Amino acid sequence: MIRNEKSAALFAEAEAYAPGGVHTSIRSVEPRLVFDRAEGARIWDVDGNEYLDYHAAFGPFILGHVHPIVVQRVEDALWETDLYGVGATTQEIELAKKVVEHVPSIEQVLFTNAGSEATFHALRVARAHTGREKIIKFQGCYHGWHDAVLRNVISAPDMVGQRDLLSAGMMAETADATLVCTFNDADDVADTIAAHPGEIAAIIVEPIPHNIGCVRPQPGFLEALRDLSHAHGIVLIFDEVITGFRHGLGGYQQIAGVTPDITTLGKAIANGFPIAAIGGKREIMQRFNTNPGGDTFFAGTYNGHAVGTAAALATIEIMENQDVHAEIFRLGERMRAGLSDVMAAADIPANVEGFGSVFVTYFMDGPARNFTDLLHNDADFFIRYRQECVKRGVFKLPMNIKRNHISFAHTDADVDRTLQVAEDAIQTLVRQGVRPAPSQAVAVT
Ligand SMILES: Cc1ncc(COP(=O)(O)O)c(C=O)c1O
Incomplete structure (x- = not known):
């Protein structure tokens, strides 16, 4: 005791x-x-x-x-480098290569500091790509603290599927552009899309909703999301901030055999050091204005900091070799x-x-x-x-x-x-x- x-x-x-x-x-x-x-x-x-x-x-x-190897790698990096705020670093290049190599859906990647930033950018680029505003999320899934997704996570029984906003001060227009469906219910998703023809920019989902413990996707559910997204020109976002490197180097998408358009990663990618990522199809990622001519804003003073990139490289290498x-x-x-x-x-x-x-x-x-x-x-x-x-x-x-x-x-x-x-x-x-x-x-x- x-x-x-x-x-x-x-x-x-x-x-x-x-x-x-x-x-x-x-x-x-x-x-x-x-x-x-x-x-x-x-x-x-x-x-x-x-x-x-x-x-x-x-x-x-x-x-x-x-972890001694991860901590040592971070220490070594920090005696030599930190942050430049201009150009690229060798560690960013090395890490981006590894993420692209491992995660099936990721052709290009950008680093952030937190999962919430990654999901924020995922939704914004989906809106830019489709020219649409509404998104679909699932009751019970958590994707971070910003207005588009901060609703309907662990709801009281009378608020399940209702307008359950988790914070004061949220922008009603943003929160209300998010439609809430039931996980493992593809018909609900199909009906929601049908009720908003040509309006849905993205479906964002934790492929295993771990923010409510562990609700496993039933056979065919993630495939149905993939097919519905394809059929209706919707960007499918797998939020693999938890499932990502925890369930496998290729994320849960590799295990499920379902490839989303965009993936967000975080947490286990760097064994406790702060870094997250958004990656996906080149065609969509190229919209970010890190690419000259891109129209979707992307920035962050600490993005790609040596602490996170060194930790992620060490963590991924250990997972590759053991x-x-x-x-x-x-x-x-x-x-x-x-x-x-x-x-x-x-x-x-x-x-x-x-x-x-x-x-x-x-x-x-x-x-x-x-x-x-x-x-x-x-x-x-x-x-x-x-x-x-x-x-x-x-x-x-x-x-x-x-x-x-x-x-x-x-x-x-x-x-x-x-x-x-x-x-x-x-x-x-x-x-x-x-x-x-x-x-x-x-x-x-
Ligand atoms: C699935 C998922 N997405 C996004 C986030 C947000 O990540 P962060 O807390 O790093 O902003 C979390 C955090 O728990 C998460 O579980």
Whole structure:
């Protein structure tokens, strides 16, 4: 069980100087901890508590924290280079080549600092390319913080599919130009396109919606998006900021065999260092005004900074030369099988979902095909279970329907320990008389 006196005192200080004390809204969870050390699969808070980390800062850490080769590569780069703000750098060229080599849909690429910037540019260039304004996104998918996409992620039951904007201050015209469809429902997408003939510029989708844990695309769904986009002159954008390098060097698109027009990448591309990317068909990418004559504005003071490019090069080279994906997929399989056994043994209704290195236990009966299905998950139990895991030194973010990530630094012994902790956590809750509520029909308007 953890002590948190130092965290509590420091958090009070954090709150004095920053609103809420955190620098990203969804970093505010109970217990409120202050962290100061990370290595491999582990993180430590200021009270010295050690945690096996599956949160992985929302996913970038595919090799593990403070990876010696990646950090060394960044350090070496920084003794020699940083940022010029003019022309190109050798690292940008090398990295662009690697991304183009690996990701099937990418013929040309541009680097940004964050995934939100990449999706912003993806939508803008899709609008430029098609001369249309509306876009389609899916309930449950998150694509960053800008107005076009900041709606209908984790909605309350009565707001599913409705006008669910996530922030004050959003431009109504921008948010309302985004139409919301149901994931895994190609008919819904076809009907939406038919209702707005010649108006849709882009369909943007997480090929696996990991912002709601793990909802896998059903056979044929991504293909249907591809076919509908082709048929109607719509730009298909796969937002692979999470799935990208985590599920394979070629992204989930390579695994699915479906090639979008534009792809956005981030997170695992650089094992925790800040860099993201937008890439796609040459014909569309050439519109950016990095290309003389291009009509779609693209800029950023820190784009292509040596920190991100060096980290990405090191991370990709390790993934090229070692069996990173085979190993984290193997551990993922073991984890999911083990968790299913733990839940079954305790007679807890659970659906252990995941893909590759990602896993999540929804506390519900039935399938997870879209966000509406996940309304059956018992959110209170989900969070209480994870808080019990955190108390026992296994950090799974105690926030409803968030996913867990395995890195190359995790071991079989870590999986064994995690399963033991899961069993203890569940048994403690059961002893306290806390069980998931039976799944009920959820009214969605
Ligand atoms: C699928 C997806 N796209 C885009 C983003 C935005 O990326 P960033 O937080 O780097 O701006 C995220 C962030 O979690 C994401 O999960």
